[in-house]
Amino acid sequence: MAIKNAYLLDLLERTKKRNSNEPEFIQAVTEVFTSLEPVIEQRPDLVDAGVLERIVEPERQIMFRVPWIDDNGKPHVNRGYRVQFNSAIGPYKGGIRLHPSVNLGIIKFLGFEQIFKNSLTTLPMGGAKGGSDFDPKGKSDNEIMNFCQSFMTELSKYIGADCDVPAGDIGTGAREIGFMFGQYKKIRNEWVGVLTGKGIPYGGSLARTEATGFGLCYFTKEMLAANGTSFDGKTVLISGSGNVAIYACQKAQSYGAKVVAMSDSNGYIYDKNGIDLDLVKQIKEVRRGRIKEYVDVHKDAEYHEGCKGIWTIPCDIALPCATQNEIDGESAKILVKNGCKVVSEGANMPSTPEAIDTYLANGVLYGPAKAANAGGVATSGLEMCQNSMRLAWTFEEVDEKLHNIMKSIFKACDENAKKYGMPGNYMAGANIAGFIKVAEAMKAQGNV
Numbered sequence: 001m002a003i004k005n006a007y008l009l010d011l012l013e014r015t016k017k018r019n020s021n022e023p024e025f026i027q028a029v030t031e032v033f034t035s036l037e038p039v040i041e042q043r044p045d046l047v048d049a050g051v052l053e054r055i056v057e058p059e060r061q062i063m064f065r066v067p068w069i070d071d072n073g074k075p076h077v078n079r080g081y082r083v084q085f086n087s088a089i090g091p092y093k094g095g096i097r098l099h100p101s102v103n104l105g106i107i108k109f110l111g112f113e114q115i116f117k118n119s120l121t122t123l124p125m126g127g128a129k130g131g132s133d134f135d136p137k138g139k140s141d142n143e144i145m146n147f148c149q150s151f152m153t154e155l156s157k158y159i160g161a162d163c164d165v166p167a168g169d170i171g172t173g174a175r176e177i178g179f180m181f182g183q184y185k186k187i188r189n190e191w192v193g194v195l196t197g198k199g200i201p202y203g204g205s206l207a208r209t210e211a212t213g214f215g216l217c218y219f220t221k222e223m224l225a226a227n228g229t230s231f232d233g234k235t236v237l238i239s240g241s242g243n244v245a246i247y248a249c250q251k252a253q254s255y256g257a258k259v260v261a262m263s264d265s266n267g268y269i270y271d272k273n274g275i276d277l278d279l280v281k282q283i284k285e286v287r288r289g290r291i292k293e294y295v296d297v298h299k300d301a302e303y304h305e306g307c308k309g310i311w312t313i314p315c316d317i318a319l320p321c322a323t324q325n326e327i328d329g330e331s332a333k334i335l336v337k338n339g340c341k342v343v344s345e346g347a348n349m350p351s352t353p354e355a356i357d358t359y360l361a362n363g364v365l366y367g368p369a370k371a372a373n374a375g376g377v378a379t380s381g382l383e384m385c386q387n388s389m390r391l392a393w394t395f396e397e398v399d400e401k402l403h404n405i406m407k408s409i410f411k412a413c414d415e416n417a418k419k420y421g422m423p424g425n426y427m428a429g430a431n432i433a434g435f436i437k438v439a440e441a442m443k444a445q446g447n448v
């Protein structure tokens with residue numbers, strides 16, 4: 001899909017020029033602008049209020065030094081980031097990514113996406129993202145703690161329960177959130193819900209661990225039902241074997257799907273009998289091992305090096321749950337050729353623009369990340385709510401709220417796609433629904 005509106009084209013050019021070394025950020029802005037064309041034509045007041053110029057510029061971006069000491073006493077320095085993108089509808093909210101690939105452009109694309117995703121959840125949360133190029137892989141618990149404490153020592157100056165509430169993302173799980181929370185509490189001498197994804201004994205929400213993966217399947221189930229089908233009996237590919245992938249697998253299996261493949265950043269496993277999820281959990285969650293260890297137990301399963309090959313396995317449904325741009329145009333064509341009818345995104349921006357064009361051109365049901373994976377941040381919003389009320393809901397209560405939120409997100413995508421003349425294009429529906437709420441708030445609050 002190409003943008004034709006002259007105003008959007010001009011603003012996109014200016015955004016590209018200003019952020020020329022941030023390809024992922026430009027990719028995310030281009031995708032949103034593509035969907036917004038009909039809105040801009042019907043709402044010149046939003047253009048006049050400068051909403052779009054403002055929405056592509058973060059309110060604030062913070063970069064800082066993170067010094068830490070390894071177990072041999074050697075000093076290291078990483079770079080920390082927090083991009084506070086938009087606070088029009090609530091306190092900044094978004095995860096912290098710890099991965100060697102992290103740079104400002106990646107954090108900005110994630111923060112930009114987060115604005116619309118958080119808006120879709122129906123909860124009052126603004127958009128932000130943070131992280132560091134620190135690689136947690138192979139580090140001892142002590143080194144992880146040392147890094148997390150140093151990271152939070154600086155970050156604590158800029159966040160707060162009513163200002164900015166970070167959470168987990170790639171490389172940041174319960175262990176890292178625990179260390180960061182402890183350091184924040186020590187520095188500020190206050191116990192507040194400043195991070196989500198906390199452990200259950202100290203203010204975490206039940207069902208937060210499962211939320212993104214479960215939410216992805218709740219959204220996908222709605223999308224399938226709206227198109228007269230279901231998970232039952234379908235063959236499913238899931239990339240990744242981290243937090244999102246594991247709980248997407250669990251829910252998809254509970255809906256009667258057969259998940260035949262999962263992966264990590266080294267390679268993928270194919271088990272034609274269906275993935276043994278207890279074993280994957282044992283390897284990845286308990287031992288922090290590699291996915292290839294799966295074939296040591298299941299001898300008739302296959303392990304292949306490299307990540308792309310997973311998309312060559314025939315399937316009905318693909319759930320990319322690893323990282324950005326993991327399905328390119330070529331992989332998308334192979335998926336379609338092999339009969340894949342549904343792609344629903346657990347990871348953030350896992351499909352390249354060429355891949356999305358391929359889905360849309362071939363009638364593949366496409367659940368875009370900012371809608372399909374919003375269950376994680378939605379449940380983080382529910383965690384904030386419980387912390388503020390000094391209450392803890394049961395697993396069932398949180399899960400039911402999550403389920404209802406995912407249903408309402410699908411409804412918003414479906415209805416807005418229809419209203420703006422693009423029925424079935426849930427990407428457009430998600431971008432429009434997420435944008436309009438934030439844009440109205442920005443217009444009402446004046447040129448700030």
Ligand code: NDP
Nearest residue numbers: 169170171212240241242243244264265322323347348376
């Ligand atoms: P985890 O760190 O728990 O797992 C990430 C998984 O993806 C691992 O299997 C990892 O493999 C794999 N992976 C990471 N980087 C790459 C890469 N460059 N190439 C191939 N595989 C890779 O992260 P999450 O499960 O939390 O996050 C996965 C995705 O979901 C991310 O895009 C994240 O932004 C998104 N997301 C997460 C949410 C959450 O609540 N956790 C909420 C919404 C979105 P390895 O073990 O080898 O590193």
